[in-house]
Amino acid sequence: MTAHSLLPGPLSGPRLHARSRAVLLTLAALCGTALAAVWAAGLLDAYLDPDRRVRVVALAPLLAAAVIGTGLHSPSAELDATAVRPWWPRRLAHLLAPTALAALLLPLAVLGHPETFGAPAVVRNLLGCTGLVAASAVLLGARLSWLPATGYVFAAVLSTSGARGHWARLATWPVQAQAGSATWAVALTVFAVGAALYARHGARAGTLPD
Amino acid sequence: MSHPTSTSTVGAPEAPGTPPHSTARRRRAPHPLRSEALRGFAPWAGVTTASAVIASMALNSARWQGGWAETASELHTTQLIVLPLTVAAGCWQGGRERRRRTGELWATAARAPLARLLVSALPVAVWTALGFLAATVSAMLATWPYTQGDTPHLGLLPGDVVTTAGVALVGHVVGRVVPWRLTGPVLAVALFAWLSTILVDAGGPSRLTPARPVGDDLLPVWWQPLAVIGWTGGLTAAAVLAYAARRRITALLPLAVAAAAALALTTSTEVPYRTDPLALRQVCDTSTTPAVCVNARYAGVLPQVRAALAPVTEKLEGVRGLPARWEDLPGSTDRDEAQLPILTPRGWSFVRGRLTHPRQYAWEAVAMLEGGDRCEKRGTRTTDELVEHYLAPSPVEADFDRLDARGTKADRAALRRTLAVRARFAALSPEARRTWLSGYFIAARSGACSDPEVPLP
Numbered sequence: 001m002t003a004h005s006l007l008p009g010p011l012s013g014p015r016l017h018a019r020s021r022a023v024l025l026t027l028a029a030l031c032g033t034a035l036a037a038v039w040a041a042g043l044l045d046a047y048l049d050p051d052r053r054v055r056v057v058a059l060a061p062l063l064a065a066a067v068i069g070t071g072l073h074s075p076s077a078e079l080d081a082t083a084v085r086p087w088w089p090r091r092l093a094h095l096l097a098p099t100a101l102a103a104l105l106l107p108l109a110v111l112g113h114p115e116t117f118g119a120p121a122v123v124r125n126l127l128g129c130t131g132l133v134a135a136s137a138v139l140l141g142a143r144l145s146w147l148p149a150t151g152y153v154f155a156a157v158l159s160t161s162g163a164r165g166h167w168a169r170l171a172t173w174p175v176q177a178q179a180g181s182a183t184w185a186v187a188l189t190v191f192a193v194g195a196a197l198y199a200r201h202g203a204r205a206g207t208l209p210d
Numbered sequence: 211m212s213h214p215t216s217t218s219t220v221g222a223p224e225a226p227g228t229p230p231h232s233t234a235r236r237r238r239a240p241h242p243l244r245s246e247a248l249r250g251f252a253p254w255a256g257v258t259t260a261s262a263v264i265a266s267m268a269l270n271s272a273r274w275q276g277g278w279a280e281t282a283s284e285l286h287t288t289q290l291i292v293l294p295l296t297v298a299a300g301c302w303q304g305g306r307e308r309r310r311r312t313g314e315l316w317a318t319a320a321r322a323p324l325a326r327l328l329v330s331a332l333p334v335a336v337w338t339a340l341g342f343l344a345a346t347v348s349a350m351l352a353t354w355p356y357t358q359g360d361t362p363h364l365g366l367l368p369g370d371v372v373t374t375a376g377v378a379l380v381g382h383v384v385g386r387v388v389p390w391r392l393t394g395p396v397l398a399v400a401l402f403a404w405l406s407t408i409l410v411d412a413g414g415p416s417r418l419t420p421a422r423p424v425g426d427d428l429l430p431v432w433w434q435p436l437a438v439i440g441w442t443g444g445l446t447a448a449a450v451l452a453y454a455a456r457r458r459i460t461a462l463l464p465l466a467v468a469a470a471a472a473l474a475l476t477t478s479t480e481v482p483y484r485t486d487p488l489a490l491r492q493v494c495d496t497s498t499t500p501a502v503c504v505n506a507r508y509a510g511v512l513p514q515v516r517a518a519l520a521p522v523t524e525k526l527e528g529v530r531g532l533p534a535r536w537e538d539l540p541g542s543t544d545r546d547e548a549q550l551p552i553l554t555p556r557g558w559s560f561v562r563g564r565l566t567h568p569r570q571y572a573w574e575a576v577a578m579l580e581g582g583d584r585c586e587k588r589g590t591r592t593t594d595e596l597v598e599h600y601l602a603p604s605p606v607e608a609d610f611d612r613l614d615a616r617g618t619k620a621d622r623a624a625l626r627r628t629l630a631v632r633a634r635f636a637a638l639s640p641e642a643r644r645t646w647l648s649g650y651f652i653a654a655r656s657g658a659c660s661d662p663e664v665p666l667p
Contacts, residue, residue, distance in 0.1 A: 029392065040403065055406060059399050066395035073391075143309065144302060146395040151262035154291035154402060155269070162270030162557070172269060 017090055026071035026098055033064045034105035041109040053110050053117040054160060058174045060109060061125035062153045064102040066146035069133030071098065072198065073142035077205030088199040095195055099130050116177045125174045128187030129153065131194030142203040247333040251306070255299035255378070256337030256344070262295055263288045263345035267352075272557040274349070276356030279426040279486065279507060280556055281349050282363035288345070289370055289421035290405050296338045296374050297381035298398035303334045304385020305393065324454040331382035331450075335375035342374050356563040358510030360488060365430040369438030373420040376446030383453045417475050417482070426554060427489040427507075427540065434482040437471045444468025485540070492538050498523035500548065500579070501535035508553065511563065515550070518568035519575055522601045528644045531651035536575060545655075548578040572602035581655040592631065593650060599632055600643075 018024070037060035044052045072094065074080055080087065103126055107119035114120055129149050137145035156163075156172040163172045166182075173183040246252060266288055267274070274280040307313045307330075316326055350362060385393060405421050416422055420442055424430070447464035455461065475482060486507070494503035495516050502519055504512045519536075526532060536550040543549045551574035553560040565571055576598050598604065614625040638646065 055403060059403060063395060063399050067392060070391050070395075143391060147258055147298070147302070150298065150395060150398055151258050151291075151295055152265070154295060154398075155262045155266035157402075157406075158266045158288065158291050159269035162273050164272065164557075168269055 014090070017094070020075060021071060021073070021094060023071065023094070023098075026067055027101060029067040029071075030064055030098055030102050030105065033060060033067060034102070034108060036060075036063075037106055037109035053113075054175055054177070055157065056109055057117040057121045057125060058153055058157050060106050061102070061122055061129045061174075062146075062149060064106060064126055065129035065133040065149055068095070068098045068102065068130055069137050069145035069149075070143055072134070072137045072145065072203045074203060074205070077202070080202065087202060091202055092195065092199045095130070095134055095198055099126065102126055102130075121177065124184055124187045125153075127191040128173060131187070131189075131191035134194035134198040135190075137203040138197045138201045140204060141206055145203070242329045243332065246329055247336065250333075251299070251303055252333035252337040255296070255303070255334050256341035258299065259292055259295055259338045259341030259374075260344045260348075262291055263342060264348055266291060267345065267349050270557075271352070272561045274556065275353050276358065276561075276563040277426065277508065277554075277556055278350075278353065278357060278360045278362050279489075280554075281353045282366060283424055283426050285346050285349055286366045286370060287421070287423050288342075289373065291402065292338075292342055292370075292374055293377045293405065293421060294398040294402040296378045297384070297401055298394040299338055300331065300334055300378035300381025300383075301385035301388075301394040301397055303330060303378075304382035304387075305389070305391075306330065307386075308389055322454075322456060324450070324456070327382070327386075327450065327454040331379050334382065335378035338378045339371045339375040342371060358508040358563050360507050363429065365435065366424060368435040369420070369430075369442070372439045373442040376442045379446045380449050383449050386453070418472055424483060427486050428483040429486050431482050431484055433474070437474045437482065440467050440471030441475060442468075444471060489540060494535060496535075499526060499529075500533050502550070503535050503537050504550065504553070505538040508560075508563075511553065511560070511565070514565045514568075515571075518565055518571050522572055522576055525601055526647070529651065530648040531653075531655060533579065533655065536578065548575075548581075551575050551578060567605070569602065569605045573598060573604045576601045579651070579655075592628070594654075595628070596631055596635055597647070597650060600635060 037056055040060075041053060041056045044056065103123050106122045106126060110118050110122055112118065132149040132152065133145045136148045140147070153174050156174045159168075159172050160175045163169060163175075169176055170182055170186055173186045176183045263285070267284060270284060274284040307316055319326060321329075346367065381394075381397065384397060390396075405419060408416050408419055418441060420438065444464040444467040448461045448468060451461035451464065452458050488506050491506040492503040493506055493509040493512055494501050495512055498516070498519075500523070502512065502516050502523075504515055533548040534546045535548070537543060537547045538550040538553075551559070551571055553565075559566055559571055577594075580594050580597065599607065611625060611628075614621040617625075635643065635646075
């Protein structure tokens with residue numbers, strides 16, 4: 001089944017755009033990610049120690065951001081460049097809609113204990129990772145946009161216990177338990193920069209290092 | 211052009227009439243491996259691996275910088291992120307022909323599938339291994355200026371490098387087999403989650419995990435790198451041969467090697483690590499009583515420890531009943547010795563070769579002299595506090611006194627009594643003070659935890 005056949009009905013601009021980007025498959029993959037996160041969180045026995053949820057809180061948003069990022073690929077980049085209408089509203093909607101869906105679904109994996117790796121931390125990480133992925137899509141291309149964010153989040157998770165000091169905690173925002181204002185500011189800034197870059201330039205046609 | 215220059219077009223047909231000897235001067239077409247290694251994704255994979263490892267190491271620098279053993283252990287721990295990143299990078303490279311839609315074109319090539327696969331896959335494997343090596347060299351250069359003894363620990367490196375390259379090859383095979391754009395990130399996240407979960411389990415199968423942490427005071431035995439290379443390299447070769455070899459049954463040979471290595475790693479009665487002989491030695495300054503000994507792994511810190519404890523040892527001159535030395539070896543302490551306050555794990559009181567809180571360290575050393583660590587239930591006693599106040603007051607003692615002064619009536623009364631005892635002790639003659647301290651240490655270190663306190667001065 002292709003994404004094309006998943007969206008029946010008259011061909012309007014937004015519908016065509018969604019079809020060409022396989023948006024439904026992206027949304028389905030996000031639902032799958034949320035289910036996997038719920039399953040993984042259930043295995044952690046987090047009721048014994050909510051800190052165990054750090055892996056779910058860091059990795060589930062990363063995976064969701066990877067899904068969103070690869071979904072930004074355009075199969076007709078050269079054709080897109082000839083369009084008369086401004087692209088930024090469509091690009092922004094294309095980025096924000098799946099992000100909003102993931103922000104609704106992923107917190108289901110870590111309900112309760114919002115002070116230690118709870119829903120606020122998941123939403124914060126989702127926004128930060130999506131920003132990283134969107135910026136990477138502009139620079140590297142959508143298909144490989146997950147790689148820099150993956151390296152960054154992995155490095156942060158490995159540094160969970162060792163990062164001390166204000167700046168080190170800010171640098172490891174994906175693994176800070178308390179979704180405090182400073183880590184939110186970093187994640188929101190990354191998201192805003194990434195979203196603005198993507199809305200302005202779109203994903204790179206093709207992939208830089210292929 | 212009768213004499214082609216070195217800038218002539220690669221592969222261009224030779225002009226008619228060109229002397230045969232001139233072909234030797236013509237630049238040969240570069241080997242496909244060279245082109246693959248220098249262009250495309252492979253160098254980026256190496257840069258990503260190196261960046262992730264360096265970032266992770268930098269965020270934890272206080273924990274390893276200055277210790278060769280800690281640096282090696284921390285670098286080995288980064289395999290937890292290197293392997294998932296590498297498998298994802300290999301996966302991405304493996305899906306290249308599908309993305310380029312050149313699969314059918316390659317199918318018409320004269321080269322065997324195995325050669326085609328290796329030409330495409332080896333550069334990513336080599337670059338990711340080089341990325342890990344580059345991060346290793348960077349970390350060792352960063353730790354070098356702060357080292358206090360010991361020599362570089364390289365025993366785990368061969369296994370880690372081969373495993374990194376092998377996982378890239380396995381990822382490449384997966385990327386060719388699974389036609390899904392999310393295979394790379396999903397594989398990376400799943401491998402990371404699995405590795406970090408299985409490491410919690412200390413059972414036999416976890417010994418097969420390449421990212422299993424190794425303690426700072428452990429060294430791999432001679433056959434450990436061989437077994438790890440056999441295990442991960444064997445699995446890798448089996449996967450590659452099973453996918454691309456002309457005779458797939460040849461995959462059984464490396465699989466047998468991997469199985470043998472796995473058996474050696476899991477069922478051997480000998481754990482593949484031994485205690486570092488250097489960690490079982492210590493260097494001592496015997497000019498004081500008690501003598502000051504630090505572990506030979508960081509022998510260079512002895513002058514700092516000696517300086518931190520100098521105020522204590524000066525006040526203890528002529529006092530009897532003291533242990534012979536502060537010792538710093540693994541295992542239990544002899545009756546005639548006191549444990550030196552621990553310097554490791556690094557990153558707390560011992561950072562980049564420096565004692566961070568000498569006053570706190572001296573207070574802890576005095577507490578060790580009192581022998582309270584031998585008693586499970588002995589609480590804080592007035593005489594202990596008095597001795598600590600005299601020899602090396604805790605940096606937070608004044609804060610506690612201030613809290614007591616603002617506390618309840620009982621707190622204030624207790625503080626008054628404490629201050630009076632301190633004043634009486636300070637007023638004693640040096641000889642009387644030494645006599646009292648001798649009695650105190652003889653009683654405190656007698657081993658009888660329920661002994662009554664030595665009468666206060």
